Amino acid sequence: MKPVPSKRRWAPAMAGLLGLGAALAVGLSACASGTPAARTQCEALEKLNIAGGKVVSAKLVGAGFKMSWKTALIGVWGFKQPQSCRVTLVLKPSPDSHINTEVWLPATGWNNRLFGVGNGGLAGSIDYLSMNVGLSHGYAVAATDTGHKGDGNNGEWALNHPELLKDFGWRAIHETAVAAKTLIAAYYGRPVGHSYFISGSNGGREGLMEAQRFPEDYDGIVAGAPAFDGPNNVAASAWTQTRLLRTPASYILKAKLPAIQAAVLKQCDGLDGLKDGLIENPMVCRFDPAAMLCQGKQTNQCLNANQVESLRAIYSGPGGSLGDSRNWGYPPGGEEGWKEWGIGNGPRKSIQYHFALEFPRYLVYGDPKWELSRFDFAKDRPEIARVMGVFYTARDPDLTRFKARGGKLILYHGWSDQALVPQLTIDYFNRMTAAMGKDQTDGFARLYMAPGVWHVIGGPGPNVFGQIPGNEDPRYSVTAAIEQWVEKGVPPGPIIASKYKNDLKPQFLAGSMTAIRTRLLCPWPLVQRYKGAGSIDDYRSFACGPAE
Helix, strand or coil: CCCCCCHHHHCCCCHHHHCCCCCCCCCCECCCCCCHHHHHHHHHHHHCCECCEEEEEEEEECCCCECCHHHHHHHHCCCCCCCEEEEEEEECCCCCCCEEEEEEEECCCCCCEEEEECCCCCCCCCCHHHHHHHHHCCCEEEEECCCCCCCCCCCHHHCCCHHHHHHHHHHHHHHHHHHHHHHHHHHHCCCCCEEEEEEECHHHHHHHHHHHHCCCCCCEEEEECCCCCHHHHHHHHHHHHHHHCCCCCCCCCHHHHHHHHHHHHHHHHHHHCCCCCCCCCHHHCCCCHHHHECCCCCCCCCECHHHHHHHHHHHHCCHHHHCCCCCCCCCCCCHHHHHHHHHCCCCCCCHHHHHHHHHHHHHHCCCCCCCHHHCCHHHHHHHHHHHHHHHCCCCCCCCHHHHHCCCEEEEEEECCCCCCCCHHHHHHHHHHHHHHCHHHHCCCEEEEEECCCCCCCCCCCCCECCCECCECCCCCCHHHHHHHHHHHCCCCCCEEEEECCCCCCCHHHHCCCCCCEEEEECECCEEEEECCCCCCCCHHHEEEEECC
């Protein structure tokens, strides 16, 4: 099966840092320069002993860079690349391992911090865009392909390679952090001051895995839309696709999605006291798909009876019939975001269908001939949980060790996530609170739910809450917020999210950088509430309060 298009949904590592960029391609290059002494200092790292691996090269790269029109993000936003020592390594924690890792060390202006970069989807490559952005902000940056090469959509590498599953699931990120700290100490002559891991999707899962298994690796972790619950992600996706495919008349074509979303918003948009095209808390929306049933001619404005049942299944999820509260469906209000992910260009052409095949075939059953027609939720979900629990799943709510050493965690999830069910992240946060106590959780963890935001980035809601050019105010930046919390003990409150025109299109880079809407992201379970006066596009017209 050929990989499906639109990998941007699975390359979101830098979204936590910028809230953009995940949708943009990068091609940066730089020329070597610097004094002979600086080059010698960098190249000396080639002889450094790395436990369980080796340094392949260490080269001094000059300040500045060249870029194609697709990489205008870096230049438009004023990010400047400092001279840096760029180290490539191969880490081999097992005989079958071959983990490609890169660590970039600013030759000047190092901010005394390490920034760990995550991966999207099934990984298989290094996120150079995030590395370049982190380097431009003075971080030493580290990233890995997690032990295999691929485009993030293909799982064939896992077939008959259990050690590669470990590398992908948890070992490569940990080994990269350890190697990066060794290189930092050798290059600068002092250890790293503070270390941060900021990523989304699979990268968010990697961050939670670090907090749970290796709490000493990072001081602060930002995990966006984390794919931490492997059994739910795989089994629920497979179940949803089988519901859509149960009869030829059951599939909902993407041309119908705008009408579905419009009907949902008509009923639920005003539940928070403000009609603004967003549903602040979709859990209070009780939209009945039967309202879309065609009363005559079939059009894109209505659904046939089979499609009504398919839509009901998407909203309910398998938990609707089996009573497992962790098997939620997708919340109402983000239906137009399903176009690429859940629906695609027709039956068996969506991203979700593709991953519902790749994971069972290669990461669970090791059977390239496995087909979705064989899927049985009641039988397959326990087996998926058993297998993926060994290397992938990061559901442990007890982060006592992470908290004890001063670790801080920020979780965020878009309510209109078309890839991963947002209620799972709320469930994880609630289970963490139950396991550790609210007084303990308040001291080191925050969750932010973002209305109208798709998977990590994009959507009709304000979805940029990363580093904003020229504004390092922690209210605007999850990066600054986690640093303030770790280094100064200042807990984050509301974070300001922004919506830009064309924020997922290349035209954005050539247009205005002025936000068309700003809103508050409130620490869960608080939600933003309109004060009753002022522009609905200005965050100052809102305050955080309890959900109604």
